[in-house]
Amino acid sequence: MEWIVINTEKDILDIQKQYDNFLDAEIVRFGFESGNYIDSELVGYEYMKNELHVIFQRMDINPFEIEVVFEGMRRINFYAPLMDERSSCISYAKFVKNDSFIYWTKWKDFDPYNSEHLEANVTFIEAKKAMWRIIC
Secondary structure (H helix, E strand, C coil), X not given: CCCEECCCHHHHHHHHHHCHHHCCEEEEEEEEECCCEECXXXXXXXXXXXXXXXXXXXXXXXXXXXXXXXXXXXXEEXXXXXXXXXXXXXXXCEEEECCCCEEEECCCCCCCXXXXXXXXXXXXXXXXXXXXXXXX
């Protein structure tokens, strides 16, 4: 499936509708690539790609699995599910934007213009850009 860039409020509404606000979804895998490396001559190269790939699956088949790529990721607050929690399934999650960044969060009332929300102990991802695609 082709990549769908999340630029506008309509794009956000489309993914929220298509993936049912992440209801009964799980983060099954994520990977980070900085784009930086050190060559064989021990010279470092810093490209600051900062790309995060997140795979979601949910208890529905339409669609079952999606991949979201966050480009220019600046920050991730991630709280892994605990063994003593009843369920690790997401009951609600959303994308929101401010003037500089796009966010994905499980906090329904998250406001990217509220500095206290940006410092809260909740799961969220902050990046310059985001795109997604259906895997299956």
